Amino acid sequence: MLDVTWELATRKGLSAVTMRAVAQELDVNPMTLYRHVGDKQGLLDGLVERLLLEIEVPEPSADWREQLSLLARSMRAMARRHPDLFLLLFQRPAVTPEAVGPRNAVYDALRAAGLPEERIPRAERLLSTFMLGFAASEAGGRFRDGDPDGDMAFAEELIVQVLAGA
Amino acid sequence: MLDVTWELATRKGLSAVTMRAVAQELDVNPMTLYRHVGDKQGLLDGLVERLLLEIEVPEPSADWREQLSLLARSMRAMARRHPDLFLLLFQRPAVTPEAVGPRNAVYDALRAAGLPEERIPRAERLLSTFMLGFAASEAGGRFRDGDPDGDMAFAEELIVQVLAGA
DNA sequence: ACCTGAACACCGTTCAAGT
DNA sequence: ACCTGAACACCGTTCAAGT
Numbered sequence: 001m002l003d004v005t006w007e008l009a010t011r012k013g014l015s016a017v018t019m020r021a022v023a024q025e026l027d028v029n030p031m032t033l034y035r036h037v038g039d040k041q042g043l044l045d046g047l048v049e050r051l052l053l054e055i056e057v058p059e060p061s062a063d064w065r066e067q068l069s070l071l072a073r074s075m076r077a078m079a080r081r082h083p084d085l086f087l088l089l090f091q092r093p094a095v096t097p098e099a100v101g102p103r104n105a106v107y108d109a110l111r112a113a114g115l116p117e118e119r120i121p122r123a124e125r126l127l128s129t130f131m132l133g134f135a136a137s138e139a140g141g142r143f144r145d146g147d148p149d150g151d152m153a154f155a156e157e158l159i160v161q162v163l164a165g166a
Numbered sequence: 167m168l169d170v171t172w173e174l175a176t177r178k179g180l181s182a183v184t185m186r187a188v189a190q191e192l193d194v195n196p197m198t199l200y201r202h203v204g205d206k207q208g209l210l211d212g213l214v215e216r217l218l219l220e221i222e223v224p225e226p227s228a229d230w231r232e233q234l235s236l237l238a239r240s241m242r243a244m245a246r247r248h249p250d251l252f253l254l255l256f257q258r259p260a261v262t263p264e265a266v267g268p269r270n271a272v273y274d275a276l277r278a279a280g281l282p283e284e285r286i287p288r289a290e291r292l293l294s295t296f297m298l299g300f301a302a303s304e305a306g307g308r309f310r311d312g313d314p315d316g317d318m319a320f321a322e323e324l325i326v327q328v329l330a331g332a
Numbered sequence: 333a334c335c336t337g338a339a340c341a342c343c344g345t346t347c348a349a350g351t
Numbered sequence: 352a353c354c355t356g357a358a359c360a361c362c363g364t365t366c367a368a369g370t
Contacts, residue, residue: 018342091306094310095310196364334370351353
């Protein structure tokens with residue numbers, strides 16, 4: 001069911017994801033969905049989980065600068081593919097099981113940058129918050145007529161600089 | 167009309183803002199709204215404009231660190247008051263007329279920090295993006311069980327450090 | 333020309349009737 | 352006990368009928 005819902009969201013956008021539309025896609029009575037999902041919110045939760053799992057995570061063996069760069073790129077790409085769904089990330093706790101992939105990827109990069117272990121969790125929260133905000137802004141159109149690539153390149157320089165001098 | 171809509175959004179949340187509910191609040195036929203607003207999206211646009219205007223902006227005469235701190239605080243407060251509406255900021259260009267207040271406030275602070283004029287626009291975009299992401303995360307519950315005040319205090323230290331050494 | 337009620341094409345969810 | 356169709360209480364918006 002989640003597969004079909006995800007496919008529907010990808011193909012026609014989040015606004016097309018309704019109980020009734022998903023049910024029709026499955027050739028099933030709308031009420032039948034409630035056996036699997038409890039709620040419309042449950043359906044959306046599943047979609048956000050899936051989005052987190054679809055974010056591509058870099059090799060931990062790569063240069064840490066490259067790790068961060070790749071991670072930022074894949075988050076931005078995911079946001080562009082699912083702009084409305086991406087916004088829901090702000091409404092879910094960052095500590096769900098599906099969130100460990102991306103979080104560990106940031107942990108690995110920060111560790112590789114030489115950041116002391118005790119500073120990593122906070123640094124990850126701040127860095128991820130920035131990346132999320134940036135990707136959401138770009139995908140949502142807040143940067144209209146701007147230069148997101150240039151802005152992100154500059155942000156990466158700054159981040160590398162701060163991490164190198166920490 | 168916008169006053170009543172804003173009041174409704176504040177009192178009962180964004181999901182209670184429907185054409186029909188606003189019309190009822192005004193003791194008017196739902197169709198009458200279309201004379202003033204064209205669209206439901208138009209109603210929401212008005213709400214986001216108002217939200218931007220409601221963000222409290224610091225005195226430009228204060229210490230620049232204090233300016234940034236106050237601005238962050240008022241953005242976070244606004245996000246907590248209107249969590250769903252706040253998310254819509256990501257879906258609107260940052261260059262609307264109502265956005266100049268907050269943007270100029272950041273400009274002023276960066277100028278006071280001694281940042282060269284030509285670097286200010288990009289710095290403002292990155293800084294505002296972080297603040298927006300942070301405020302949205304906190305208000306939306308992404309930081310559940312976290313320590314947003316501590317995280318923000320640390321972020322401010324970092325920002326001051328970067329700006330001082332620029 | 334302007335306004336607006338009824339109507340259309342949807343929603344998510346409850347609940348009672350059917351098996 | 353399980354399942355589900357009809358029904359309920361909503362939506363945003365169109366459009367034709369009324370003034």
